[in-house]
Amino acid sequence: MKLDSKVPGGPLEQKWDKHLKDINLVAPNNKRKYEIIVVGTGLAGGAAAASFAELGYNVRSFCIQDSARRAHSIAAQGGINAAKNYPNDGDSIWRLFYDTIKGGDYRSRESNVYRLAQVSNEIIDQAVAQGVPFAREYGGTLANRSFGGAQVSRTFYARGQTGQQLLLGAYQAMMRQVHTGKIKYHPRHEMLDVVVIDGQARGIITRDLVSGELNRYEADAVVLATGGYGNVFYLSTNAKNSNVTAAWRAHKKGAAFANPCYVQVHPTCIPVSGDYQSKLTLMSESLRNDGRVWVPRKKGDDRHPNDIPEEERYYYLEERYPAFGNLVPRDVASRNAKMVCDDGLGVGETGLAVYLDFRDAIKRDGRDTIEAKYGNLFEMYENIAGENPYKQPMKIYPAVHYTMGGLWVDYNLQTTIPGLYAAGEANFSDHGANRLGASALMQGLSDGYFVLPYTIGDYLAKQEPGKRYGTDHEAFAEAENAAQSKIDKLLNVNGNRTIIDFHRTLGKIVWDKIGIARNAEGLKSAIEEIRELREEFWQNVKVPGEKNNYNKYLEFAGRVADFFELAELMAQDALDREESAGCHLREEYQTEEGEALRNDEEYSYVAAWEYKGLNGKLEEQLHKENLEFEFVELKQRSYK
């Protein structure tokens, strides 16, 4: 396997324009001869499917939910970044690029991140034209707010439901194309394999989640926009159905998987309350604009938070990071929350929580102002936690939220399998070792609306229009048979332990040993434990029901089986990276102040793993894409 990032030469500012000038186009009368499969209907997949169809390509769109509108992008709360500089506070494309590269702790590709910043403005234009009801000022212009890791206000938002509104925009654009017949729409379908013929992606195998039937679909190119793998942790802020299966099975077919150890732990989530817990709920980072994070200075202080006087409150982020205060990036905020709780200063029944307090903001701006900004989030908190955040501080704790790692892609978003593309959270491309708040929506939409529609044409232009191998080709048959035997195997185990029980146990290993902080010893033991548990899974899992029927537990069993394999690769990758970078904190490599200590000499690379086999142990070969920084100077990140 050879990694060729295909980054165009020339000055950073001109790379994308130059690339657009150089790449091949498909003539309008030829576009209708090509078919593109898009798996996933979140921001990246929905935007890509709609844009491809508008261009005249034939599209097939698949999602596991009962409607494209339910993809997990819908749950993104806080906002979307763009370099519009409407507040006149000194923002620019360069600054958005720089903040993103720095926020990612210099572990992403300069060219990709610069392009992301460049197209960010077009995304806002597009969304407004679609009728996305962004927040506005009294003068009728768009409003902005600030987010972590930036000293400008560049985040556009629709109350605490920005993801929902942007997703509905993409969904509606997509449904318009379903209406024209350019998109064939397949909800409640799960992709189980990618079909590769003569080294090129030529189709997929899906399971109809209602009938249980396996189907074959052929196409000229396949786009995976299937999201991240945060649910490997069992408890995360991801939706329950979010999974790695499409990406993982593509990996096993030859697509390199990059930086699997880069997992973002979001600092402001509602803490775990019990074993029955099925997911964790995020409270938007935007709350850190007005909320102050603190713990009692005294260990075991069990007074009601409102009774703890000012001088006995430890506002640890404000004290330790005076320049950014409560708005430090997510990795820094999460690590600090863990540190104060490890020091015994945590609050709540479990001691694994810190306060996020709006008392001062309410006093300063009035309850109405705070309610207008965060009303729905406060309501959500009260529903779940049963406490009123207008009257007492919220309790929050970090939770797994986003995965920066994903399928390796080149500048065109193509994986190492020609004709197979990955977009949005499913790829590894833009966030390095840590993603800044409000950048996921930007990246998903950038990939879908403004990158793939051009780059996929470059590939298709080189393919013979209308060429078909037919779905009775042996590669389709083999892939379908493999998918079928995996399902049969799961149903035939008939063991004694439930899928959730296995998943929860796996999640605990991954959280404890490949979570906020990692070390060599823990990672090695994680690999052993994962292998043992995986072995037991295949001998003792209990999967109910039938294959030819709606069977949610069967779906889950297949996904958990894939998480078991991915988890081992995450540990391997974390073990290989003997440095700390962004969200990847190796306890052996820290500054004296407990900040992540990078080793640019040896680890300034993207770790791209090639699947070699699975036989008790996961065999993977490491390929390195060296990151060259021509335009920014690598520095120790400082938010002090």
Place this chain on the structure above:
Amino acid sequence: MSKEMTIHLKYWKQNGPNDAGHFEEYTLDNVNEHMSFLEMLDVLNEELMLADKEPVEFDYDCREGICGSCNLVINGQAHGPKARVAACQLHMRNYKDGDHITIEPPRAAAFPVIKDLVVDRSAFDRIIEAGGYVSVKTGSAGEANAILVEKEKADAAFDYATCIGCGACVAACPNASASLFTGAKIAHLNKLPQGEVERKNRVVAMVDQMKEEGFGDCSNFAECEAVCPVGISISAIAEMRRDYMKAALRGD
């Protein structure tokens, strides 16, 4: 410390659209008050599976009230007793020890049962497909601030746009009407200058599609507004009907 309760459940089982369906009963001990309603069902299914019984199927995804997947009718109420929450955000602290809870799918001809509590809501997709969008291609948008939008209008548009498409409005309506769902999308887009252009065609296309899907008409019971987990106002329906009449009378 948190409280534990015993809950008597009665839930709908139906193997596909052609099966008659029936209720089954089960008593759960040790229901923690902090559990969400769906977590309680997870626990039910764990117990059923360990006893070699078939679990009950229900739709869910985000479990934070925004994806609109869950659509349970709990003791006759869509999303249960608590106002302005989806079933996934209903917590067991709203119940007491010994309570009896009946769980059914939404009952509407336009939402056929797939299995147990899971129904087919693709009719909603087809209503949006008929016209629930602004016809703007990627890349053709002008500068975002070129068209100013009054804050009040943008806020009002948001209030309608917040619909999660769960179908509680249909479940609660004695006519199984989808008027609140359809009206909400129409009102969202009408409030904005970007949506104004296609106002007339949109309302006709979407209302006609709604009828074609077999949803009933609106008789102003306002049950939909009462159960809507995001508080969509019934004024959306009045606006939709007014616009439809106007567009139909003009004959275009």
